[in-house]
Amino acid sequence: MYKTIRMNLLPLSIIASAIGLFVISTPSEVFAAADEDGGVVLEVLLGLIVILIAAKLGGDLFERFKQPAVLGELFFGILIGNAYLFGFTGFEAFKTDLTLEILAEIGVIILLFQVGLESTVKDMLKVGPTALLVAVVGVVAPFLLGLGVTELIAPNESIYVHIFVAATLTATSVGITARVLKDIGKSQSPEAKIILGAAVIDDILGLVILSTVVAVIAAANGGGGVSVGAISWIVAKAGLFIAGAIIIGSFVVPYFFRFGFVLKGRGVMLSFSLLFCFVLAYISGLVGLAPIVGAFAAGLVLEKVHFRDFVSRGEQEVDHLIEPIATFLVPIFFVRMGMQVDLMTFANGEVLWFAAALTVVAVVGKQVCSLVIFDKTINRLAIGLGMIPRGEVGLIFAGIGARLTIGAEPVVSAATYSAVVIMVIVTTLVTPPLLKWALMRGEK
Amino acid sequence: MYKTIRMNLLPLSIIASAIGLFVISTPSEVFAAADEDGGVVLEVLLGLIVILIAAKLGGDLFERFKQPAVLGELFFGILIGNAYLFGFTGFEAFKTDLTLEILAEIGVIILLFQVGLESTVKDMLKVGPTALLVAVVGVVAPFLLGLGVTELIAPNESIYVHIFVAATLTATSVGITARVLKDIGKSQSPEAKIILGAAVIDDILGLVILSTVVAVIAAANGGGGVSVGAISWIVAKAGLFIAGAIIIGSFVVPYFFRFGFVLKGRGVMLSFSLLFCFVLAYISGLVGLAPIVGAFAAGLVLEKVHFRDFVSRGEQEVDHLIEPIATFLVPIFFVRMGMQVDLMTFANGEVLWFAAALTVVAVVGKQVCSLVIFDKTINRLAIGLGMIPRGEVGLIFAGIGARLTIGAEPVVSAATYSAVVIMVIVTTLVTPPLLKWALMRGEK
Numbered sequence: 001m002y003k004t005i006r007m008n009l010l011p012l013s014i015i016a017s018a019i020g021l022f023v024i025s026t027p028s029e030v031f032a033a034a035d036e037d038g039g040v041v042l043e044v045l046l047g048l049i050v051i052l053i054a055a056k057l058g059g060d061l062f063e064r065f066k067q068p069a070v071l072g073e074l075f076f077g078i079l080i081g082n083a084y085l086f087g088f089t090g091f092e093a094f095k096t097d098l099t100l101e102i103l104a105e106i107g108v109i110i111l112l113f114q115v116g117l118e119s120t121v122k123d124m125l126k127v128g129p130t131a132l133l134v135a136v137v138g139v140v141a142p143f144l145l146g147l148g149v150t151e152l153i154a155p156n157e158s159i160y161v162h163i164f165v166a167a168t169l170t171a172t173s174v175g176i177t178a179r180v181l182k183d184i185g186k187s188q189s190p191e192a193k194i195i196l197g198a199a200v201i202d203d204i205l206g207l208v209i210l211s212t213v214v215a216v217i218a219a220a221n222g223g224g225g226v227s228v229g230a231i232s233w234i235v236a237k238a239g240l241f242i243a244g245a246i247i248i249g250s251f252v253v254p255y256f257f258r259f260g261f262v263l264k265g266r267g268v269m270l271s272f273s274l275l276f277c278f279v280l281a282y283i284s285g286l287v288g289l290a291p292i293v294g295a296f297a298a299g300l301v302l303e304k305v306h307f308r309d310f311v312s313r314g315e316q317e318v319d320h321l322i323e324p325i326a327t328f329l330v331p332i333f334f335v336r337m338g339m340q341v342d343l344m345t346f347a348n349g350e351v352l353w354f355a356a357a358l359t360v361v362a363v364v365g366k367q368v369c370s371l372v373i374f375d376k377t378i379n380r381l382a383i384g385l386g387m388i389p390r391g392e393v394g395l396i397f398a399g400i401g402a403r404l405t406i407g408a409e410p411v412v413s414a415a416t417y418s419a420v421v422i423m424v425i426v427t428t429l430v431t432p433p434l435l436k437w438a439l440m441r442g443e444k
Numbered sequence: 445m446y447k448t449i450r451m452n453l454l455p456l457s458i459i460a461s462a463i464g465l466f467v468i469s470t471p472s473e474v475f476a477a478a479d480e481d482g483g484v485v486l487e488v489l490l491g492l493i494v495i496l497i498a499a500k501l502g503g504d505l506f507e508r509f510k511q512p513a514v515l516g517e518l519f520f521g522i523l524i525g526n527a528y529l530f531g532f533t534g535f536e537a538f539k540t541d542l543t544l545e546i547l548a549e550i551g552v553i554i555l556l557f558q559v560g561l562e563s564t565v566k567d568m569l570k571v572g573p574t575a576l577l578v579a580v581v582g583v584v585a586p587f588l589l590g591l592g593v594t595e596l597i598a599p600n601e602s603i604y605v606h607i608f609v610a611a612t613l614t615a616t617s618v619g620i621t622a623r624v625l626k627d628i629g630k631s632q633s634p635e636a637k638i639i640l641g642a643a644v645i646d647d648i649l650g651l652v653i654l655s656t657v658v659a660v661i662a663a664a665n666g667g668g669g670v671s672v673g674a675i676s677w678i679v680a681k682a683g684l685f686i687a688g689a690i691i692i693g694s695f696v697v698p699y700f701f702r703f704g705f706v707l708k709g710r711g712v713m714l715s716f717s718l719l720f721c722f723v724l725a726y727i728s729g730l731v732g733l734a735p736i737v738g739a740f741a742a743g744l745v746l747e748k749v750h751f752r753d754f755v756s757r758g759e760q761e762v763d764h765l766i767e768p769i770a771t772f773l774v775p776i777f778f779v780r781m782g783m784q785v786d787l788m789t790f791a792n793g794e795v796l797w798f799a800a801a802l803t804v805v806a807v808v809g810k811q812v813c814s815l816v817i818f819d820k821t822i823n824r825l826a827i828g829l830g831m832i833p834r835g836e837v838g839l840i841f842a843g844i845g846a847r848l849t850i851g852a853e854p855v856v857s858a859a860t861y862s863a864v865v866i867m868v869i870v871t872t873l874v875t876p877p878l879l880k881w882a883l884m885r886g887e888k
Contacts, residue, residue, distance in 0.1 A: 040542065041549045041735060045726040048550075052719045059709035069709045098484065102543045105485045106492075265503035265513045267771030274772060275496045282489040291485060321768040327711030328718060328769055 040099075047094045048103075048332070054080055055331035068183040070176065071432040073331050077338020085343060095339050104336045105291070107329035108175050112292040113277045114326055115178045115196065116299015117319050118187050121246055124197050124300055127190065130378075131197030134369045135172075138198060138387050139205045142169040142365025149361050153354055154416075160217055164404075164411050167209050168390070168397040168420050169362050173428070174199035175292065175333065176389040180432045186439050191379050195386040196296065198369070202387075203293050204238045210397060217404055217411060237287040242297060245280050249301040257306045269310040270321045273302060341425050345418045354415070355422035362427050363388055382438040389431045394424045484543075491538045492547075492776070498524055499775035512627040514620065515876040517775050521782020529787060539783050548780045549735070551773035552619050556736040557721040558770055559622045559640065560743015561763050562631050565690055568641050568744055571634065574822075575641030578813045579616075582642060582831050583649045586613040586809025593805050597798055598860075604661055608848075608855050611653050612834070612841040612864050613806050617872070618643035619736065619777065620833040624876045630883050635823050639830040640740065642813070646831075647737050648682045654841060661848055661855060681731045686741060689724050693745035701750045713754040714765045717746060785869050789862045798859070799866035806871050807832055826882040833875045838868045 058072030083091045094100060124131075146166030150157065177195055181187040211234045253276070260272040277298040284294025304311075307318055346352060366387040370380035398420040401412030412420070502516030527535045538544060568575075590610030594601065621639055625631040655678045697720070704716040721742040728738025748755075751762055790796060810831040814824035842864040845856030856864070 042729045044546050049722050060707040063708035099543045099546045102488050263504040264507035270771050278489050278493050285486045324765040324768045327714050
């Protein structure tokens with residue numbers, strides 16, 4: 001009986017999702033009525049319902065085409081976010097809902113924590129030199145290529161625009177890659193460790209570039225010279241945080257969990273693990289890094305041995321306990337990431353050409369990384385591909401550029417911003433299938 | 445070695461919590477810097493950190509005194525919410541943070557879903573008549589007593605004030621009781637089923653009373669007569685929802701999970717369970733009931749048999765998977781509930797007298813419930829005590845009263861509102877120890 005159902009499921013998926021979208025297609029009434037406290041909760045509940053449906057149907061549909069589930073979540077997110085183009089209004093509110101945004105952020109924090117839990121500090125140190133090399137090349141190559149391309153395409157723009165656009169090409173957004181690696185069960189492979197290590201280093205390098213560019217532009221506006229001291233301090237803070245989190249963390253964690261072990265009450269081990277994750281994510285944000293860097297570091301530091309006492313009195317391992325929380329929260333991040341894609345940005349022909357050039361540079365630039373890996377057992381192609389997505393990091397860069405001005409003009413114009421957005425979308429969407437292909441080919 | 449630690453842990457708990465509060469005692473800087481996107485996420489992360497620490501230390505401290513953990517969460521919440529009285533500023537922002545509020549709401553929805561999962565529809569129908577009787581008596585008795593007391597204490601106020609205050613006394617907030625029952629492992633007892641059933645019916649009755657009172661006041665303001673039709677429609681909607689959720693739900697759920705079973709991708713069973721819970725909570729909110737009523741109904745409808753296919757292919761039971769999500773989210777609700785307690789309301793002597801009278805009536809009124817239970821095997825005292833807390837439902841009533849006006853005056857004055865708030869606080873705080881005592885005495 002299940003066999004019959006399974007055979008008919010592909011069209012069923014599509015029909016069910018269409019019905020689902022239609023049934024709840026007038027949520028705008030709810031938002032109009034949302035002036036009282038209860039209404040806001042209902043808005044978020046509706047958002048969660050739509051996201052859960054989209055995530056599961058999207059995941060199912062794409063897994064049937066042998067694609068990672070995350071691509072389905074992104075794709076159905078794009079459908080919801082652009083439903084107004086097809087006459088379904090009311091979904092736009094989910095794009096800007098602050099609570100859903102923060103739930104999504106907590107989701108990606110949990111995801112990187114989970115991925116961190118699967119590795120140890122020792123594992124990461126082993127790939128450290130390779131990851132450092134990959135990160136540096138993966139920043140320098142796209143930056144230089146980006147400068148060249150913007151010089152060619154937009155020679156009339158100022159050098160600051162060129163620098164800023166080139167800077168947006170350097171970022172690596174590790175959320176998508178981490179998720180794909182998890183989806184296909186490869187998050188403990190050496191490739192995964194190099195990519196994740198390089199992404200953490202990239203985040204520090206990105207911070208340096210961003211601070212430098214902003215300081216250079218401030219200097220151009222007559223706001224004083226570039227302070228090497230200030231930039232060194234930014235780098236020092238970030239570096240100190242990573243080193244401190246790992247060294248102090250490894251020292252403190254056993255005492256922390258030994259204290260937790262004697263506390264009465266249920267769920268202490270999970271609560272303490274989340275607490276450790278949130279504290280490092282928070283400090284990470286305070287020093288200017290992405291909170292996910294801290295969450296990943298927290299996962300690296302925590303090891304099975306810390307939970308030994310809890311497990312020996314019959315509690316489940318932490319990675320088992322985190323899984324249901326991830327099942328709930330992680331898809332919110334990816335569906336919402338899809339929702340942010342505005343298909344109308346693809347309508348402008350001129351922007352599209354610029355975007356195409358940027359995307360090619362973005363992809364090619366990161367492939368240079370693979371040239372610095374000399375270990376033949378490592379899947380070099382997978383590493384280059386895993387570094388492709390720019391995700392929200394690129395958008396944050398471009399967003400800051402759009403707010404900065406030289407004289408009266410914004411550094412990043414609306415058209416340039418659109419081109420960057422398209423580059424981010426395309427790099428994000430091409431990564432899951434490419435990465436899966438690179439890691440799985442030759443297997444089976 | 446653990447023994448030594450355990451002996452020293454009581455003072456250690458207190459010191460650690462004091463240090464914890466002190467270390468993070470200047471979060472206000474963060475909020476000042478929270479003008480960019482990242483800042484809001486950091487604010488919520490800090491809120492989660494503070495809440496997790498408070499919940500675990502509070503739970504530990506109170507369990508050492510043989511009290512339910514939830515009382516510790518409430519108590520540490522009160523400390524955080526009123527830390528400014530002791531010179532620790534910056535925590536006030538957590539009280540009004542919208543995201544934390546919604547996370548708390550999702551937390552209590554998950555809690556009631558969990559409690560619902562532990563019972564079946566059949567169980568609830570068995571106690572149905574008793575629960576109905578308990579609910580009706582538990583509404584009528586406090587209402588009449590409330591009218592009498594306000595007549596005595598505030599004879600100069602209009603009859604509408606008396607009616608409104610009396611109405612706030614009828615509510616039953618089941619969150620606290622459900623949590624205490626879970627904390628002490630009694631959520632499957634017959635007493636638990638009667639209390640929860642009565643609380644659901646109470647929610648419908650409360651809706652009726654609120655609508656009636658608001659309509660009567662509108663009529664007094666010359667806004668037309670009381671429409672019996674409109675009120676009947678409100679009742680019908682609520683009743684139809686409960687009946688519909690259970691009947692249609694029971695019919696649809698097997699197909700829903702059979703569809704889910706053939707979907708590819710991980711975590712489908714948990715996602716579908718959450719989806720069902722959120723949909724019923726959402727509809728429940730749309731028809732004017734509390735979302736937790738829908739969540740509870742969803743839990744009742746779902747039964748082990750629906751998950752049989754998933755479990756037989758090696759997945760865990762849903763109640764196991766929900767537990768970590770509850771561990772994360774449920775304490776947010778109770779710590780935040782504590783934070784909302786403003787100790788300054790206790791400073792006004794006259795208000796305090798009125799509050800004391802209301803509290804006595806609130807407690808005594810619900811004890812009348814126990815008189816209508818004739819089954820000698822039932823712990824009647826526990827049922828009366830379990831119905832005591834007014835929680836957020838009482839506050840919502842009073843809040844609506846404060847917004848309504850007769851002529852130019854608000855129906856519920858600021859002083860009366862304070863008295864209601866104190867009544868809500870006291871009924872909430874006395875329930876956990878009393879209920880635990882009533883259910884556990886004679887055991888051991």
